[in-house]
Amino acid sequence: xxxxxxxxxxxxxxxxxxxxxxxxxxxxxxxxxxxxxxxxxxxxxxxxxxxxxxxxxxxxxxxxxxxxxxxxxxxxxxxxxxxxxxxxxxxxxxxxxxxxxxxxxxxxxxxxxxxxxxxxxxxxxxxxxxxxxxxxxxxxxxxxxxxxxxxxxxxxxxxxxxx
Amino acid sequence: xxxxxxxxxxxxxxxxxxxxxxxxxxxxxxxxxxxxxxxxxxxxxxxxxxxxxxxxxxxxxxxxxxxxxxxxxxxxxxxxxxxxxxxxxxxxxxxxxxxxxxxxxxxxxxxxxxxxxxxxxxxxxxxxxxxxxxxxxxxxxxxxxxxxxxxxxxxxxxxxxxxxxxxxxxxxxxxxxxxxxxxxx
Numbered sequence: 001x002x003x004x005x006x007x008x009x010x011x012x013x014x015x016x017x018x019x020x021x022x023x024x025x026x027x028x029x030x031x032x033x034x035x036x037x038x039x040x041x042x043x044x045x046x047x048x049x050x051x052x053x054x055x056x057x058x059x060x061x062x063x064x065x066x067x068x069x070x071x072x073x074x075x076x077x078x079x080x081x082x083x084x085x086x087x088x089x090x091x092x093x094x095x096x097x098x099x100x101x102x103x104x105x106x107x108x109x110x111x112x113x114x115x116x117x118x119x120x121x122x123x124x125x126x127x128x129x130x131x132x133x134x135x136x137x138x139x140x141x142x143x144x145x146x147x148x149x150x151x152x153x154x155x156x157x158x159x160x161x162x163x
Numbered sequence: 164x165x166x167x168x169x170x171x172x173x174x175x176x177x178x179x180x181x182x183x184x185x186x187x188x189x190x191x192x193x194x195x196x197x198x199x200x201x202x203x204x205x206x207x208x209x210x211x212x213x214x215x216x217x218x219x220x221x222x223x224x225x226x227x228x229x230x231x232x233x234x235x236x237x238x239x240x241x242x243x244x245x246x247x248x249x250x251x252x253x254x255x256x257x258x259x260x261x262x263x264x265x266x267x268x269x270x271x272x273x274x275x276x277x278x279x280x281x282x283x284x285x286x287x288x289x290x291x292x293x294x295x296x297x298x299x300x301x302x303x304x305x306x307x308x309x310x311x312x313x314x315x316x317x318x319x320x321x322x323x324x325x326x327x328x329x330x331x332x333x334x335x336x337x338x339x340x341x342x343x344x345x346x347x348x
Binding site for chain 1: 164165167168171172174175176177178179182187188190191192193194195196198199200202203206207210211212214215216217218219220221222223224225262265267268270271274275277278280282283284288289291292293295296297298300303305306309310313314315316317318320321323324325326327328329331332333334335336339340343344346347348
């Protein structure tokens with residue numbers, strides 16, 4: 001990466017670009033865009049926080065968890081799967097718990113590792129990217145991203161038991 | 164998104180009220196907004212840096228070159244994406260090599276160039292976001308580090324299944340976008 005940035009600066013200098021002016025102009029655009037995103041992020045995180053804080057998420061885990069485990073997912077991985085689309089940091093903390101409790105090389109530890117690596121914090125991604133352009137009609141993005149996440153999770157669990 | 168936000172907030176509020184913990188509900192909502200502020204501050208430095216570098220690349224003509232080169236390979240996924248092809252390619256590449264801090268600025272730039280200003284997501288925007296949610300990455304370094312820290316005998320064992328699962332997720336993203344874009348107007 002440092003090499004690429006170095007090459008970029010040198011190339012731009014050779015092309016007689018005022019690199020200082022260009023950098024400052026680009027950087028100046030960053031803050032207004034971040035400020036545009038902030039309300040979208042606040043709405044999403046407030047919803048996630050109250051959903052988790054109230055115990056609603058735990059209730060969903062209790063309700064759906066046994067069903068997930070009955071189709072062959074190792075015990076202990078259900079909370080991670082359900083939390084994954086909402087919060088990256090909370091999922092990482094949960095993965096650490098699973099690895100400590102079940103062991104990193106146990107079926108649960110391996111499956112949880114693969115699932116975390118092959119899925120994304122969908123709701124965060126959607127709010128940041130659509131927030132940056134002020135899009136509120138997100139159409140099929142949540143369904144498509146969630147389908148992708150479900151397929152990634154299922155494939156991850158299946159592949160872990162194969163390898 | 165309106166449904167996601169509405170249902171989660173309403174369900175959370177309802178449970179808090181049933182438990183007679185009204186102040187707890189407000190605390191949770193404020194905590195979420197606080198989180199958004201601190202996350203924005205955390206993102207700001209890297210975002211400013213990459214925005215500046217991206218503008219240098221643009222002034223040097225590199226973005227235009229990359230866009231021309233990437234339009235063909237991306238034309239199946241995102242037809243007519245025009246000069247957004249460059250930041251889209253840079254975003255996917257940054258994600259692939261695990262450079263999350265650079266991926267977000269490229270992604271935001273891509274969204275700016277795809278936007279038509281009508282407050283509605285275009286097919287290409289949704290495709291781009293769905294691709295991003297499949298997390299195709301060469302090495303999931305965060306997970307590997309955590310496995311090592313937890314005393315794994317084979318921390319890298321998960322790399323191949325993770326990569327293949329990501330590919331499956333990406334294929335599902337593309338397929339569901341192509342099918343659903345006819346349903347959601």
